[in-house]
Amino acid sequence: MPHVSEQAKNLTQPVPTHRLSKSRFLAGLQCAKRLYLEIHSPELATPPTPDRRAIMDMGTGVGVVARQYFPHGVLVEETHRQIPSALLRTSELVKDPAVSAIFEGAFVWQGILVRVDILERLDSTRWRLVEVKATSKVKATHLDDLAIQSAVLEGYGIEVAGCFLMHLNTQYSFLGGDLNLDEMFVLENMTEEVQARRPSIQAQLENMWNALREATPPTIAPDNHCYQPYECPFWDHCTKDKPRRWVFHLPGSSKLQTLLMEEGIETIDEIPDHIQLSSIQRRVKDNAEWISPLLRPRLQSVRYPVHHLDFETFMPAIPAFAHTRPYRPIPFQWSNHIEYPDGTVVHHHYLCTDGRDPREEVAMSLLESVGEAGTICVYSEYERFLLFALGDFLPQLKSALSNVVCRLWDLLSVIQQHYYHPDFHGSYSIKTVLPALVPTLAYDDLAIQNGAVAAVMYQKMVFLETDLMERAHIAQALHEYCGRDTWAMVELRRVLMNRVGSSLP
Ligand code: SF4
Incomplete structure (x- = not known):
């Protein structure tokens, strides 16, 4: 096994021109141009959106919880800005037989730097490599991830006796109290699959180094590969013309x-x-605009008062409340614009503003708002799914919530089947449909502009933010966003009724 000085020397080996990380290696497998741009022109990348950053943070959070599975492990705390120190610290931990597992160990070989989620010591010479993913199953890219890590570890001098992927079991039901890590995580032995990938690595690396030495990026046309396995941050750059x-x-x-x-x-x-x-x-x-002859009767099939309902949810990877599972959506907010036969509209809304389980209050307040009369207009099948899930969680409200489900009327499916506008460009997302049909109304004036950001901001408000003013700002932004979704449905129904020459009853 190399000594510390050899590790440090590896960092400055002359063979490769650029140091790769495992994420850059994976980027290079997706697209040689992506790797080239990441190294030579990173400023051309579109910065990650808040929801993308939240997904990355969630992955980090799952990794932190996974460490509890190895209770005597030691974390290499040095960050990506302190790589020489991280290498030094890792080397010390590798040499210390009292250390049973190393978290975030830094290793370098042939100019490739990896930070290993978990390296578990099996005996005096052999180790087990564990990669933690906040996913529900193993994906091909995870095997490439393990393959490059095992190559670097063995190049460094670590004997890797097994390669494992640790991911979430989405069927795990959290009962409250301490998490049951044995049930929440699945540890899958991927050693054979990783070994099968190892022979290709040298050639893959050589191709990457060769491409990186060129004066210009490889000529690669954007297409579906730009989204597999991950959305490429250079999409806007590559498709600008x-x-x-x-x-x-x-x-x-x-x-x-x-x-x-x-x-x-x-x-x-x-x-x-x-x-x-x-x-x-x-x-x-x-x-061209297209109107089905059935649009008019479909629009007229609603019963007044017409409720316009939308939920906001968040889906924590690590269950936040008892009787939830990883990634199960938890509704924390709803908005209901109620339109009466004379055209007047009343707005009801609910938002949970603290960190308690919001589901019972969401259900109770909603039942009060929708009452027992009128169609409930929604813009997806999601509300149906959430209402059934709430009914399963709250058996005392199951029957009432089932009655609400029976009154749902899906505007999305009505538009999909009976109307098209050229400005939809093939998308029926309300974010596209609304400005196409109601140009004065969109989402770009809002602080929160999509559901993923709403989920991020809700979690910030109830679990992280301590400043009361900031919490109030977030609550206001959430009200405005969810309210826009339901007001949008009121306006869309009105515009469509005008298109077919119909009016309020
Ligand atoms: S957008 Fe597509 S073609 Fe362009 S760098 Fe990314 S993956 Fe490659």
Whole structure:
């Protein structure tokens, strides 16, 4: 096994021109151009959105909890800005037989630096490599991740006797009290799968080093590979010159998009008539407003007062409340705009503003708001799913919540089946549909503009933020966002009724 000085020397080995990390290695496997840009032109990347950052933070949080599974492990606390110290500290821990596991150990080999989530000492020479993922199953990219780590560890001189992936068991039901780590995590032995990948690594690295030595990035066209396994941060840069009706924006099968691009078809307008398209693809190609004759009766099928309901939820990887499972959505807020036959609209809303389990209050307050009369307009199947889940959790309210489900009326499905506007560009997301039909109303004036950010801000408000003013600001932003979703439905129904020449009863 190398000594500390050898580790430090590895950092400055002359062979590779650029030091890689395991995440850069994985970026290079996804796309050589992505790796090139990450090293030579990182300023061209789109910064991660708040929801993307929250997902990364959630992964970090799961990693911290996973360490409790190895109670005598020692953390290498030095950050990515303190790599020489991290290497030094890791080397000391490797040499200390009293250390049973190392968390975030830093190792370098052939210019590749890895931080290993967990390295467990099995005996005086052999170790077990454990990679922690906040996912529910093993993915191919996790095996590449383990393969590069095991290559670096063995190059360094560590005997890796096993490669394991530790991920969440989404069926684990938290009963309250201490987490049951044996049930919450699944430890899968991936040693054989990782070994099968190891022979390819040298050639993969050589390709990466060669590409990185070039004066310009590799010529690689953006397509579906830019989203697999992760969305590439250079997408905006790579597609900035694409036409507005680029064929990649055709909704539906990525196979068809790829085929069309391979045939040199650049825009949706150039798609030949003989190509078989789905009905939505045909509408996108026709690029014209379309109104089904059934839109009018569907819009008129509602019963007044019409409620317009939307929930906001968060989905913690580590269960936050008793009788929840990893990633199960917990509703913490709802908004209901109630429209009466004379056109007046009343707004009800609920938001849990502290860290207690909000589900019972969400259900009770909602039942009071929707009463027993009228259609309940929603914009997805999600509300149905949440109401059933609330009913399972609250048996005393199950029957009342089932009655609410029976009154749901899905505006999304009505629009999908009976209406199209060219500004939808193939998307029926309310964020696209609203500005297309109600140009004066959108989301870009709001502090919170999507549900993922709402979930992040709610968790910040109830679990982290101590400043009362800031908590009040967040609560206000959450009210405005959820309220916009339900007001949007009121306006969309009105605009659509105008389109078909209908009016309030
Ligand atoms: S957007 Fe696509 S083509 Fe461009 S660097 Fe990323 S993965 Fe490669």
